[in-house]
Amino acid sequence: MSGFQTNNKVISWLDERLPIFSMMQHSAIEYPTPRNLNYWWNFGSLAAFVLVVMLLTGIFLVMNYSSHTSLAFDSVERIMRDVNYGWLIRYLHMNGASMFFILVYIHMFRNLYYGSYKAPREVLWWVGIIIYLAMMATGFLGYVLPWGQMSFWGATVITNLFSAFPVVGQSIVTLLWGGFSVDNPTLNRFFSLHYLLPFVIVGLVVVHVWALHTVRSNNPLGVEMKGEADSIPFHPYYTIKDLFGIGLFLMFFLAFVFWAPNFFGEPDNYIPANPMVTPPHIVPEWYYLPFYAILRSFTMDLWIIPAKLQGVVAMFAAILILFFLPWLDTSKVRSAKFRPIYRQFFWLFLVDCLVLGYVGGKPAEEPLVTIGQLGTAYYFAHFLIIMPLLGKLEKPKPLPASISAAVLKEKA
Ligand code: HEM
Numbered sequence: 567m568s569g570f571q572t573n574n575k576v577i578s579w580l581d582e583r584l585p586i587f588s589m590m591q592h593s594a595i596e597y598p599t600p601r602n603l604n605y606w607w608n609f610g611s612l613a614a615f616v617l618v619v620m621l622l623t624g625i626f627l628v629m630n631y632s633s634h635t636s637l638a639f640d641s642v643e644r645i646m647r648d649v650n651y652g653w654l655i656r657y658l659h660m661n662g663a664s665m666f667f668i669l670v671y672i673h674m675f676r677n678l679y680y681g682s683y684k685a686p687r688e689v690l691w692w693v694g695i696i697i698y699l700a701m702m703a704t705g706f707l708g709y710v711l712p713w714g715q716m717s718f719w720g721a722t723v724i725t726n727l728f729s730a731f732p733v734v735g736q737s738i739v740t741l742l743w744g745g746f747s748v749d750n751p752t753l754n755r756f757f758s759l760h761y762l763l764p765f766v767i768v769g770l771v772v773v774h775v776w777a778l779h780t781v782r783s784n785n786p787l788g789v790e791m792k793g794e795a796d797s798i799p800f801h802p803y804y805t806i807k808d809l810f811g812i813g814l815f816l817m818f819f820l821a822f823v824f825w826a827p828n829f830f831g832e833p834d835n836y837i838p839a840n841p842m843v844t845p846p847h848i849v850p851e852w853y854y855l856p857f858y859a860i861l862r863s864f865t866m867d868l869w870i871i872p873a874k875l876q877g878v879v880a881m882f883a884a885i886l887i888l889f890f891l892p893w894l895d896t897s898k899v900r901s902a903k904f905r906p907i908y909r910q911f912f913w914l915f916l917v918d919c920l921v922l923g924y925v926g927g928k929p930a931e932e933p934l935v936t937i938g939q940l941g942t943a944y945y946f947a948h949f950l951i952i953m954p955l956l957g958k959l960e961k962p963k964p965l966p967a968s969i970s971a972a973v974l975k976e977k978a
Contacts, residue, residue, distance in 0.1 A: 570591045593800075594800055594805070596799050596800070596801075597801075598797035598798070599799070599800050599803070599804055600784075600791055600796060600969055601970070602786055603783065603785055603807075605811070607783065608808060608811035609672050609676060611808040612815050613666065613673055616665050616666045616669060619658060619662050620663065620764060621765075623655050623658045624761070627659055630645045630652065631645065633711070633753055633754050633757035634753070634754075635713060635749065638712065639712060639714060642656070642711075657823045660831065661819065661822045661827060661830065662819070665822075666701065667701070667705070677694070678912060679909075681901055681902070683892050684895060684900050685892065686781045687784060690777040693770060694774060695889060697767055697770045697771065697774060699885065702853075703759075703763060705851060706720075706850075707757075707759050708760045710753065710756045710760075711756065714834065714839060715835060715837045715838070715839055715843070717835060719844060719848045721748045721752065722747075725743060727878050728742065728878075730872065731875065747841065784900065787904075787965070788899065788901030788903070788904070788965075789900075789968065789969060789972075795968070796969040830851070832849060850926075852923070855924075856922035857884055857885070857926070859923070859925040860884050860942045860945065861877040861880070861881040862926070863880070863938045864876035884945060884946075887950075891953070894949050894953045894954055895953045895954075896954050897956065898957075898962075905956075906963065907960045908960060914948075915944075918941050918944045921941045925937055
């Protein structure tokens with residue numbers, strides 16, 4: 567680590583004992599970063615920004631929230647009406663969750679396009695998937711807390727999925743509920759875990775950035791940095807670019823908070839939870855919809871395997887398959903910029919995910935069920951058939967000799 571130079575005696579005294587300034591100098595100031603990163607590389611820092619917003623607003627919400635089933639709904643309404651700026655804190659938190667997923671989905675698709683999951687970034691990618699799983703769990707737990715109709719019935723449907731597992735299924739559900747139905751113990755444990763998990767995510771993000779700084783950033787060309795000419799220091803170039811990104815993002819985010827705060831929400835959740843009345847159409851939050859469509863695509867029992875179990879396994883497999891992507895993609899070339907055929911399949915896959923999302927949000931009726939089944943088949947085919955074959959069959963375009971060679975050629 568390069569030594570940190572300063573004339574300030576107090577800072578150098580501290581830095582010799584705890585090299586916090588040297589670390590900043592090394593990892594946030596001098597840190598060599600590819601000179602050609604485009605705006606798609608802003609989304610990691612944006613996700614980190616929203617994570618902080620979620621933690622801060624969450625901590626203030628808890629000051630007025632009550633996690634007892636007889637008080638939860640009213641305590642949220644009180645936050646909205648009586649607590650000073652309570653509405654703002656709640657709307658920031660509610661919409662922040664949707665923003666977090668939008669940003670992370672863009673971040674993930676950026677990685678798919680530029681092959682950022684390929685060697686040597688496999689562990690960085692894995693940590694990302696674990697963060698994503700933790701985010702899914704946190705979002706689900708949080709949605710239950712206002713104790714509206716969708717909170718209650720969403721929790722009932724999703725926890726019940728575990729009952730599909732043979733032998734132990736029902737015991738898992740009882741354990742999750744803390745009883746024999748979704749009730750006060752369920753709400754309490756969900757609240758406890760919803761508060762805990764974001765801090766686990768913070769820890770995972772530290773590991774994520776650690777792995778990133780070990781292998782360094784990929785870039786739009788997908789060729790590694792070779793010499794000094796290929797990189798620029800992180801500060802001031804990318805600190806300014808990241809801040810600019812945060813400014814633009816805040817306009818987008820706050821437009822929802824102030825003008826359409828319930829855009830991503832479900833009106834039924836403004837009705838207090840009622841175990842005696844099932845809403846006609848139970849839908850999860852938008853960010854789970856593609857996986858919900860995969861879950862519901864399995865409609866026929868196969869021998870001794872019930873349809874529900876097939877769906878649950880497929881839903882988990884849809885995420886777990888991402889762990890194997892660095893090996894399922896057999897291409898030697900990272901960036902889709904040089905892979906003309908993969909590029910088409912990338913867009914097709916994105917459309918497939920959007921179609922699945924659409925199907926997941928609609929009632930399970932024809933022709934949507936069949937469309938969902940085709941979409942599910944294509945989802946898995948993309949990873950298990952197209953990626954392995956394409957890597958072998960496609961002829962990539964020639965790669966530039968280096969980042970600087972390509973950048974200077976473009977300028978000329
Ligand atoms: C809380 C959520 C997350 C945060 C705060 C975060 C943060 C970051 C940051 C700051 C970077 C460097 C800047 C950039 O490349 O955009 C990065 C890179 C990366 N992230 Fe994430 N990330 C998150 C979630 C994820 C997820 C869910 C995945 C994958 C499933 C992932 C995979 C990666 C990969 C592969 C890179 C390297 C990209 C490259 O160098 O081209 N991250 N992340």
